[in-house]
Amino acid sequence: MIGGVIFDLGDTLILGRSAADSGSVWQSMAADLTAWLQHNTSTLPDPAVFQQRFLHHSAQDKLRRDVTHVEYSTAAILAQVYTELGWPLPTPQQAAAALHACYAPTEVHWDPAPGVHQMLQALQQAGCRLAIVSNAGDSANVQRLIDRHNLRAYFDPIVVSADLGIRKPDARIFDALLNQWQLPPAQLAMVGDTLAADVLGAHNAGLRSVWLRTRASRADNVAHTAGIIPDAAIDTLAELPAVLRNLPEHAQREPMLSIIIPVFNEVATITNLVERVRRVPLRHELVLIDDASTDGSRALLDQLAQAPDTIVIHHAVNRGKGTAIASGLAAASGAVAVIQDADLEYDPQDFVRMLAPIREGRAQVVYGARNLESQRPLMRFGNQMLSALTRILYGSQLSDMETCYKMMTRAVYQTLALECRRFDVEAEITAKVLRAGHRIHEVPIRYTARYENKKLSPLDGLPTLRALFKYRFWRS
Incomplete structure (x- = not known):
């Protein structure tokens, strides 16, 4: 039962009518x-x-x-x-x-949403407490808009990000409200027009979520429809009271994504990479594994570890990418995990499209398939040859075995028991997944080859070849 409803303000309770960008x-x-x-x-x-x-x-x-x-x-x-x-x-x-x-x-360019007062009165009559939580750069502007449209009497509290210094989807923006109301988060619903702020913020705080599709065609909402799933969606506020009465007992949630990031001497790129990963509009945790870096990466990771979404693991000695991935997967708590290199060859925004087949129940394992045109000819040939050999040995249709972007459910990644220490871990993961009977679903991703500080060499193809044969014929 919903006991409290939290509203966004702009394009939810009031609608902008300016045609200017x-x-x-x-x-x-x-x-x-x-x-x-x-x-x-x-x-x-x-x-x-x-x-x-x-x-x-x-x-x-x-x-x-x-x-x-x-x-x-x-x-x-x-x-x-x-x-x-x-x-x-x-x-x-x-x-x-x-x-x-x-x-x-x-x-003057804002109007009350059609039926807003009737809807708020109906919720009050049903015994719901009401609040506003608004992302805005100026609190006085928000307060004037609320008064201009005679909304203040309905709401307590009114929370504005400019007063707190944090924005949705950061769950902390709801803390004071939760403390004031003393209601379980699962009995509260957040209603708003923006998936990456209102709906994701609700999920991060454990609230129910209702997406108001007043701006569904806006680019940021279109980009996130595959990755952020509200508990319900409405086209008008008049629909809200009935929708709240009929919310399913169990909230829909996109799964927590554990992003496993092995790091060895990546001080030049790791901060940029982490910022890019955190920009992905999915519930996630970052698991960063420092493989005994000597370039200052360790101290940088310790700074990044202060964020609540981040776990940092330090290896005392360099043990290789495969061991780093194994350490990361052992520490992961997500329903889904994905591997992310610490350089900038890949675009983490592709996680949204990769997660869709898993969330929809169509796959347990998804690989990001690269276009290898940006690779040097020898490296491209090696990748193509190893993928072709994988198809022959394992009867798969896999086009890119060596891709870093390997995403899988917890039921799969917890059974891998990785042994390979270096880059041959890519072959080991693929071999074990295929031998366990899983079909690997591929999704095209963006990719730009990098050669600065590159640790992979053509000689690493030999252990990878050996791993493909070993796990096909000599290891179960």
Whole structure:
């Protein structure tokens, strides 16, 4: 039974009707902010420079927040620009008035969603507690919109990311609300229009989720429909009370994905790689295995280990990629695991498409099949030859045995009992999966060959050949 409902604000309770794209709207808002500061303060010696730096930092912070889920408020960006340029900060009253001038012109372009008040009244009559949790860069803007559309009386609490410094889908944004309501997370539902924020945030916090498809065709939602599955979806708010009454007893969830990342002397790429992995809109944990690196990777991994989604394992001596993968799989807790090299040859966004056949029950093992055109001829020939041999020995239709992207369910990866220490582990995994009777489902992925700091050499093909024969004829 649902005892509380949490709503997003923009494009959920209120709908925007501006036809302009968000980039041009933000440029207009930045111009209004600059103009107010220029005409009402004496601390803006160069308006053009301020506006350029403000837009630059806004764009950078938007990219960072999508990875870190840290909210960079507009007030903080304003102060950052002034400090960077060495100018005296406006007073708090001036900053608030400038931000009002920035946001106020946009507020007239929002209308209440059809039937919103009737829906909220029906939920209240059913005994549901109501709250708003909104991702927004300016809290005062959110509060004015709520008052403008007579929504305040329905909600307690009202949570704005700009006040907390964190954004959905970070589960911590719901902590104060859960503490106030004292209801089990499974009795609460999050309703919103954005899969990667509202629905994924609900799942991360253990809440139920209802996706309002007001902006289903927006690019970010289209990109995530295969990987983020709400408990229910509606097209209008009028449908919500009935949907909440009839939610299935057990929530649908995309499975937790354990991402196994062996690391050996990858200090130049590991931070970028981890940021890219964390940007994938799936419930995940990162399992990073340092294989006795000597280039500073160890200290960097210890910093990354402070994140709650990250496990770091250190090998005292270098034991090889195969042993690192075995250590990672032993520590994994996900219903599904995938292997990710620590370089930048692969695109982790492909995990979403790879997971779909597993989530839909069509496969237990999925490989990401590469286009090898970017490889040097000798390496490409070696890969093609090993895949062809796999097809002959194991009767499979596999096109890319050597791909790093091997994804499988927990029922499969817990039975592997890996023995190979080095790169021949790719053949061992494939051989054991096929001999266990699993069909390997392949999904095309993006791939760009890398040669800087490359540890794989043509000579590694010989142990791989031996592993293919060994596990076909001499090992069960």
